[in-house]
Structure formats: structure tokens, C-alpha cells
Amino acid sequence: xxxxxxxxxxxxxxxxxxxxxxxxxxxxxxxxxxxxxxxxxxxxxxxxxxxxxxxxxxxxxxxxxxxxxxxxxxxxxxxxxxxxxxxxxxxxxx
Numbered sequence: 001x002x003x004x005x006x007x008x009x010x011x012x013x014x015x016x017x018x019x020x021x022x023x024x025x026x027x028x029x030x031x032x033x034x035x036x037x038x039x040x041x042x043x044x045x046x047x048x049x050x051x052x053x054x055x056x057x058x059x060x061x062x063x064x065x066x067x068x069x070x071x072x073x074x075x076x077x078x079x080x081x082x083x084x085x086x087x088x089x090x091x092x093x094x
Contacts, residue, residue, distance in 0.1 A: 004028075004030050004031050004032060004087065004089075005027065005028075005031045005032075005087065005089045005090070005091060006031070006032045006033075006034065006083065006084065006086075006087040006089070006090045006091070007023060007027055007031060007032070007033045007034070007090075007091050007092075007093060008034050008036060008090065008091070008092040008093070009023065009033060009034065009035050009036060009039040009093050009094075010036040010037055010039060010092055010093070010094045011037075011038065011039050011093065011094045012037070012038050012094075013038040013041060015094070016038065016039050016041075016042050017042075019039070019093045019094065020042065020045060020047050020048075022093060023047070023093060024047055026091075027051070029050050029051060029052070030053075031051065031053070032051075032053040032054075032055070032083070032087070033048070033051045033053065033054050033055070034054075034055045034056070034057070034080070034083070035054070035055070035056050035060070035072075036056075036057065036060055037060060038063075040056050040060045040061060040063060040064060041063065041064070043056065043064065043068060043069060043072055044069055048071070048072075049071065052071070054071055054072045054073065055072065055073050055074075055075050055080075055083065056068060056072050056073075056074055056075070057074075057075060057076070057077065057080060058074050058075065058076050059077075061074055
């Protein structure tokens with residue numbers, strides 16, 4: 001993926017808002033974002049609507065009390081590995 005970046009959002013619940021603030025400062029709308037762990041609980045955050053390439057692991061989606069929003073793609077570990085291999089730049093925010 002040319003100049004796109006893959007952002008892995010892996011923060012605990014308490015810090016996710018500040019991680020989203022940082023993501024908003026450094027990411028572009030063309031970048032891809034994967035929510036991991038507690039960050040999945042913020043899947044309806046308004047900031048995420050600006051990212052058309054948004055993902056959640058199937059296992060992490062199980063902690064949600066409701067269904068995922070339509071803008072988020074659910075993927076298994078195999079699809080996650082394939083996604084990671086498409087990028088030369090990957091940043092983990094926690």
C-alpha cells in the first residue's frame with residue numbers, strides 16, 4: 001500500500017480517548033485502522049467515521065454488547081495477518 005499507514009489501536013479503556021486524539025493528529029483518511037482489545041468498545045466513536053478502512057478482530061468483537069456499526073469490517077486472524085503484510089508502515093498506539 002503506497003503511502004498508507006496501518007494503525008493498530010491497542011489501548012486500555014481508560015486511555016482510548018487520548019489515543020484517538022493522537023490518531024486524529026497523525027492519520028489520514030486513506031489510512032487503515034484496526035481496533036484491538038478494549039479499544040473495540042469505542043467502535044461508535046465519531047472520529048472513526050472519517051476512516052473508511054476500519055477493522056476489528058472477530059474475537060475482540062465478542063466483548064461488544066451490540067452489533068458492530070456497518071462501517072467496521074470484522075476479520076479473523078488470517079485476514080489480519082494478510083492485511084499487516086500489505087503495509088510497509090505500521091504504527092501501534094496504546
